[in-house]
Amino acid sequence: METKSEQFKHISREESAGYDRKTLDYIRNAAAHGLYEIRGLGAKRKLPNFDDLVFLGASLSRYPLEGYREKCVTKTLLGTRFAKKPIELEIPITIAGMSFGSLSAHVKESLGRAASELGTSTTTGDGGMTQEERRSSKTLVYQCLPSRYGFNPDDVRRADAIEVVIGQGAKPGGGGMLLGQKVSPRVAKMRTLPEGIDQRSACRHPDWTGPDDLAIKIQELREMTDWEKPIYVKVGATRTFHDVKLAVHSGADVIVVDGMQGGTAATQTCFIEHIGIPTLAAVRQAVDALEDLNMKGTVQLIVSGGIRTGADVAKALAMGADAVAIGQGMLVALGCNSESYIQNGQHLSAEADYAALGTAPGFCHHCHTGKCPVGITTQDAILEQRLQPEIGAKRLRNYLKTLNMELTTIARACGKQNVHHLEREDLVALTIEAAAMARLPLAGTDWVPGMAGY
Amino acid sequence: MERMIFDLAKTPLRALNQFLHHDAKTGSIEKVVVLNPDGAHNIAVGLDCPVEVEVRGHAGYYAGGMNKTGSVIIHGSAGTGVAENMMSGKVHVKGFASNGAGASAHGGLLVIDGDAGLRCGISLKGGDIVVGGSVGSFSAFMAQAGRMVICGDAGDALGDSLYEAVLYVRGKIKSLGADTRIEPMSEADLAAVADLLAQAGIEHAPNEFKRIASRRELYHWNADANQEY
Numbered sequence: 001m002e003t004k005s006e007q008f009k010h011i012s013r014e015e016s017a018g019y020d021r022k023t024l025d026y027i028r029n030a031a032a033h034g035l036y037e038i039r040g041l042g043a044k045r046k047l048p049n050f051d052d053l054v055f056l057g058a059s060l061s062r063y064p065l066e067g068y069r070e071k072c073v074t075k076t077l078l079g080t081r082f083a084k085k086p087i088e089l090e091i092p093i094t095i096a097g098m099s100f101g102s103l104s105a106h107v108k109e110s111l112g113r114a115a116s117e118l119g120t121s122t123t124t125g126d127g128g129m130t131q132e133e134r135r136s137s138k139t140l141v142y143q144c145l146p147s148r149y150g151f152n153p154d155d156v157r158r159a160d161a162i163e164v165v166i167g168q169g170a171k172p173g174g175g176g177m178l179l180g181q182k183v184s185p186r187v188a189k190m191r192t193l194p195e196g197i198d199q200r201s202a203c204r205h206p207d208w209t210g211p212d213d214l215a216i217k218i219q220e221l222r223e224m225t226d227w228e229k230p231i232y233v234k235v236g237a238t239r240t241f242h243d244v245k246l247a248v249h250s251g252a253d254v255i256v257v258d259g260m261q262g263g264t265a266a267t268q269t270c271f272i273e274h275i276g277i278p279t280l281a282a283v284r285q286a287v288d289a290l291e292d293l294n295m296k297g298t299v300q301l302i303v304s305g306g307i308r309t310g311a312d313v314a315k316a317l318a319m320g321a322d323a324v325a326i327g328q329g330m331l332v333a334l335g336c337n338s339e340s341y342i343q344n345g346q347h348l349s350a351e352a353d354y355a356a357l358g359t360a361p362g363f364c365h366h367c368h369t370g371k372c373p374v375g376i377t378t379q380d381a382i383l384e385q386r387l388q389p390e391i392g393a394k395r396l397r398n399y400l401k402t403l404n405m406e407l408t409t410i411a412r413a414c415g416k417q418n419v420h421h422l423e424r425e426d427l428v429a430l431t432i433e434a435a436a437m438a439r440l441p442l443a444g445t446d447w448v449p450g451m452a453g454y
Numbered sequence: 455m456e457r458m459i460f461d462l463a464k465t466p467l468r469a470l471n472q473f474l475h476h477d478a479k480t481g482s483i484e485k486v487v488v489l490n491p492d493g494a495h496n497i498a499v500g501l502d503c504p505v506e507v508e509v510r511g512h513a514g515y516y517a518g519g520m521n522k523t524g525s526v527i528i529h530g531s532a533g534t535g536v537a538e539n540m541m542s543g544k545v546h547v548k549g550f551a552s553n554g555a556g557a558s559a560h561g562g563l564l565v566i567d568g569d570a571g572l573r574c575g576i577s578l579k580g581g582d583i584v585v586g587g588s589v590g591s592f593s594a595f596m597a598q599a600g601r602m603v604i605c606g607d608a609g610d611a612l613g614d615s616l617y618e619a620v621l622y623v624r625g626k627i628k629s630l631g632a633d634t635r636i637e638p639m640s641e642a643d644l645a646a647v648a649d650l651l652a653q654a655g656i657e658h659a660p661n662e663f664k665r666i667a668s669r670r671e672l673y674h675w676n677a678d679a680n681q682e683y
Contacts, residue, residue: 035675038675147577148539148557148558148577148579151539151558151560152541152560153500153502153520153522153539153541154522154541156500156520157500157502179675180674191598192560192579192580192598192599193598193617194617194618194673197617197673197674198673198674198675202577202596206538206554206557206558206573206576206577206595207516207534207535207538207539207554207557207558207576208515208534208535208554213515213534216495216496216514216515216516216534217515217516217535219495219496220495220496220499220515220516220519220520223467223468223471223496223499223500224471224496224499224500224519224520225500226468226471226472226475227468
């Protein structure tokens, strides 16, 4: 009898861990184009993060507050060290620096409106300050970046605080990038560039080098603004302990530490995934540096990079941050990676537009193309209509409110009348990696990896 | 019209700058004289009115920084970042200037009678710079718009990654930076150099200058560029 062997033919599907599909795809792409991949958003790989921590909450040894009604203060003061006019926020959740150019003017306006309603701040980005964002933002932080695109002393005077950007978490050591599709006539004019060029921003400041120079630069900005406005210094998380110390020595009022989960509108993938340290590790180093200099409470710390939930905010505060800044979360709230967008009161499918970019909702990181299917990271006159400021502001307001409610819920559960009273002792870690990075005990043990000799 | 004297040996810098930001704006002050600057940083930063500031001595970092419509004369040398991010008006250094002179200036005229250090005119965004002497390496790095007239020599990597700014050099150029080339001088170039030299009060024949501008080959990502960028 003849056997039909082809029916039982074995097909080997042994995948290689080293050469998995992602790696195969990467090599083929490199071979096809001779150019590294550029994309938007932040690190996609799995990293130790705030999800690896839990709060202990109150019980017999701690006394909780009633979760809905009892007072829990969220007021946050930034810039109390030297500035005559510190920033006073209603909530410790701020909106991170994102440029007009990477985002549409509608998005900048939405961010400003929502932040103003909730009593928090927004931040400009690489490319200058737009009228829309100044008009809509009660408290606006003006970035001074290496490129100095659109940097204008009138805007310095119009700003509520100045943020000197040394680097960002997605690309510490790298400058900004805006591909030609997004260098529209308005963007080009603001940045003094020819329309449609692939813009690569400087990675170093043009007029200072190193911490001693930075001290003089900060003094210039103070003299310029008659010592009224707080000066922030933003660093991408790398040698955070030393960088924070140097920033304090340089005279910063506020230090912003942006971890590697922080987003970008366009950067080389190798940069996003392989340079910088996770936010969790950076927060602890930053707080160590401030405590080492006895500057905790004098110089405020803002943490950003992968803060998504109210629990993330609470954990960052408990670790020692004074506030957080959120970028990507805001974009997701606006509809980033959503299947649909709203136009004339109707939900319309954006799936075909994702497909045209070679991606799908939930996987898109094509901010760099300027063809955002939901109209957020675009300068296209038609696409930007897909996100109207009223709807955008409402979604952002809801998101910020939710985060703040979660934050205060957690704080009350830990028995705190003020979210700034959350402390490291309220936290334990679920993984050894997180325990080591955050220097917290592994849950249920008193073991802090690296401490007490083991 | 009044003339005010600030002696920085006796008066703090902050008082000078606050005077320039507020009192000088009333229009009744014609000139502010700064004595004993002694290399102080941040002299006359953020001017926002057509006041004239005369610095009698050497200035430190960022003298005349972010100037808008003001006029600053330094009878001495200037430190790093003189007239950085100037928007309009004029800054005139009678001596030498250190690194990053005129960095990211959006407008106005910076005149340096002597030499300028490294990165003169870096990230220039529309301002004009006239240097009577030579400039150091990496000058006009990533300069986007505006003009630089260099009466002496230029160091290494002049105009590296230049955008639309145009450079005119009279002396030797040690090396050009990436994506930069020497171009013929047109009538318009000769007129521009003559005009800028006249504004600076420096005499040279415009036809002694070379024009340097961007090749514009790195304006777009190019897979065949073999990592030249």
